[in-house]
Amino acid sequence: MNVLIVYAHPEPRSLNGSLKNFTVDRLTQRGHDVRVSDLYAMRWKPAADGDDFLERDRSRRLDLIADSQQAYTTGTQAPDIAAQQADLRWADAVLFQFPLWWFSMPAILKGWVERVYAYGFAYGVGEHSETHWGDRYGEGVFQGKRAMLIVTAGGWESHYAERGINGPIGDLLFPITHGILHYPGFDVLPPFVLYKVERMDEARFARVQQELGRRLDDLWTDAPIAYRKQNGGDYDIPALTLKPGLEEASLGDGAARASGLRLHVRR
Numbered sequence: 600m601n602v603l604i605v606y607a608h609p610e611p612r613s614l615n616g617s618l619k620n621f622t623v624d625r626l627t628q629r630g631h632d633v634r635v636s637d638l639y640a641m642r643w644k645p646a647a648d649g650d651d652f653l654e655r656d657r658s659r660r661l662d663l664i665a666d667s668q669q670a671y672t673t674g675t676q677a678p679d680i681a682a683q684q685a686d687l688r689w690a691d692a693v694l695f696q697f698p699l700w701w702f703s704m705p706a707i708l709k710g711w712v713e714r715v716y717a718y719g720f721a722y723g724v725g726e727h728s729e730t731h732w733g734d735r736y737g738e739g740v741f742q743g744k745r746a747m748l749i750v751t752a753g754g755w756e757s758h759y760a761e762r763g764i765n766g767p768i769g770d771l772l773f774p775i776t777h778g779i780l781h782y783p784g785f786d787v788l789p790p791f792v793l794y795k796v797e798r799m800d801e802a803r804f805a806r807v808q809q810e811l812g813r814r815l816d817d818l819w820t821d822a823p824i825a826y827r828k829q830n831g832g833d834y835d836i837p838a839l840t841l842k843p844g845l846e847e848a849s850l851g852d853g854a855a856r857a858s859g860l861r862l863h864v865r866r
């Protein structure tokens with residue numbers, strides 16, 4: 600299988616750097632082909648702007664969506680964007696590895712998403728009508744591919760638990776797992792999250808390698824998060840609200856009736 604790792608940490612000798620190297624070695628040993636987009640090492644340009652569209656008419660005001668569509672369909676995107684799109688097409692699975700910074704991904708990785716996810720590629724795909732609101736949330740360019748987050752956090756696991764002050768980790772990562780990954784069609788595996796990482800030592804790192812190794816070995820067999828599909832019959836279209844009576848779904852935490860973000864996960 601082909602695995603793309605999109606990796607965001609500025610220091611190669613960091614914990615994230617060690618985990619990324621471990622992941623590459625493990626997957627390679629198991630016979631997979633691995634490519635790494637090391638965003639800091641590549642000096643990835645994080646800001647989406649008019650320079651991303653090589654033949655844009657500069658006498659007109661910038662329209663990021665329309666210009667993105669035009670450049671994507673005419674093959675006139677900046678080469679770094681097109682190369683990442685080619686790697687995504689090549690991949691059977693994509694791993695996103697990053698430290699949790701301000702409850703989300705580092706800005707350089709967000710910028711990767713904003714630039715690489717062009718209109719016509721990751722969004723604006725499929726029929727848009729009163730009865731079919733695009734191929735998205737379970738359909739789209741990445742349908743059939745798997746994705747997983749590998750995240751390190753300074754906070755304790757309890758801080759990110761159901762009643763933790765930071766909010767549940769599944770909720771915090773929802774804009775990434777549901778918005779950035781499920782939206783264009785990925786099957787999204789539960790994230791691999793390491794907490795309290797400032798207290799890492801060699802003994803714990805050895806245990807972490809075992810746990811991460813298991814997750815990597817099971818990349819193609821672990822069950823994805825059971826996000827509902829937009830066009831799977833659970834939503835009224837075009838309102839795109841969950842149909843009444845489906846609230847019993849939960850994240851498997853024993854809640855009898857789901858609410859909020861959990862509405863979008865089947866039991």
Ligand code: FAD
Pocket residue numbers: 608612613614615616617698699700701702703751752753754755796797798799800801804
């Ligand atoms: P490092 O600092 O490189 O290492 C962490 C520990 O692991 C160190 O003790 C190091 O010695 C050890 N280590 C490294 N490599 C190895 C190895 N090979 N073997 C054994 N031990 C090793 N945290 C939150 O929880 N929520 C937030 O919102 C949040 N926001 C942040 C915002 C910013 C701007 C920053 C800088 C940090 C924030 N943090 C937050 C903390 C952040 O998540 C952690 O600092 C980060 O996850 C640590 O990852 P690292 O790769 O930088 O670790």
